[in-house]
Amino acid sequence: PKFILAGEIVQTSRMFARSVSPLKKEYLDKINPTLYSQLTRTNKEEKKKGNETKELEVKLFNKIYPYLYNGGKVDTRVAIVPLSDLPFLITEGYKKGKVKAIKIALSVTYKGNTILGQAIKLKDLIQEGSIIVINSPLSYFDQKVFNYTTQASVLNAYLNENLFRPIFNKKENFFGYLGLDFVKRGSVSLRGFTNIAQTLDSTLYCLDSLRQSVKDKELKATVDMFINKINMLEDF
Numbered sequence: 273p274k275f276i277l278a279g280e281i282v283q284t285s286r287m288f289a290r291s292v293s294p295l296k297k298e299y300l301d302k303i304n305p306t307l308y309s310q311l312t313r314t315n316k317e318e319k320k321k322g323n324e325t326k327e328l329e330v331k332l333f334n335k336i337y338p339y340l341y342n343g344g345k346v347d348t349r350v351a352i353v354p355l356s357d358l359p360f361l362i363t364e365g366y367k368k369g370k371v372k373a374i375k376i377a378l379s380v381t382y383k384g385n386t387i388l389g390q391a392i393k394l395k396d397l398i399q400e401g402s403i404i405v406i407n408s409p410l411s412y413f414d415q416k417v418f419n420y421t422t423q424a425s426v427l428n429a430y431l432n433e434n435l436f437r438p439i440f441n442k443k444e445n446f447f448g449y450l451g452l453d454f455v456k457r458g459s460v461s462l463r464g465f466t467n468i469a470q471t472l473d474s475t476l477y478c479l480d481s482l483r484q485s486v487k488d489k490e491l492k493a494t495v496d497m498f499i500n501k502i503n504m505l506e507d508f
Contacts, residue, residue, distance in 0.1 A: 330374065332394075333364035350375045350391045355409060355438060358401050365398035366506070380409055380440050380447065387440045389447035390467045400468045400505060404449060409438035415463040417455050424488035430462055431494050436471065439464045452478035476502050 330339035330351045340350040353361065355378045365371050375391040413434070418427040431452075440447045448464040451471035455461045460478050465471040475498070482495045 330372075332361065332372065332374075333368070335360070349373075350377050351394075352377050352379050352386075352388065354378070355380050355389075355406050358397075358404065358406050361394070362398050362402050365394070371395055371398065378438075378447070380438065382411055382440065382442055385442055387442060387445060387447050389438075392467060392469075396469070399507060400472060403436050403472065403501060403505060404468065405435075405437045409440060410434075410450075411440060411442070413439045413450060413464065415461050417459055417461045419459050420482060420486055420491070421458060424486060424491045427460070428488070428491040428494050431491075431498065434462060435475070435498060451475040454478055454481070472502060 328339040329336050330349075331337075332351060332353070335357065337351045337353050340352070351374055353376050358378065361376070371394045374394050376394050376397050377391045378389040378397075380387050416430060418430070420427055434450050435452070437450050438447070439450055446464065446466075448466045449468060449471040450462055451465050452475040453461050453463055454477075460482070465474065479495050479499050479502075483492065483499065486492050486495065
């Protein structure tokens, strides 16, 4: 069975999954119509423990979001926030200057299915999330490999169109972000990463190397532009 934990849909055992608070039934039904009944099915010896789990909502900057919390010693509080609300969280976070100690799992809805991203601390999401291009998430993207000498113009076009775009895959329940990675000498790939921090680290490393290596003027200008965008991310 599939259960929600820390913003990801993972395969796990019933015993472990029962330590995780379920979302409200209407949210679970969007992901899997049978998930609610699987989460709430307990035997007599487990009923007392099962009754301690909570179905919660959390208020973030005057908006209400579904909220996971197991009530244990380990902090597993995760709010489920639509990707489209990311600019709202960033703007309001910088206005307030201080935010709740909570993790956020961004979500997208595709053909009636909700796909969750990896959970990230709200303060980190506010600081790093502004680099993400949210107006056009991709439901599918094959890893692309480019020789940055012989395919400079093609690489330049792909970077301008796709770098830092969210990508999700319904079949694999994958939610991530497109970034750069080195494949071999003279080549880089545009591929999906599971979280923003990985995306930024790998991409910045590649961009810094490309800045020293590429000779194509247009590609070099694009590389410089993205390096500047990353460097302009404000501390929170």
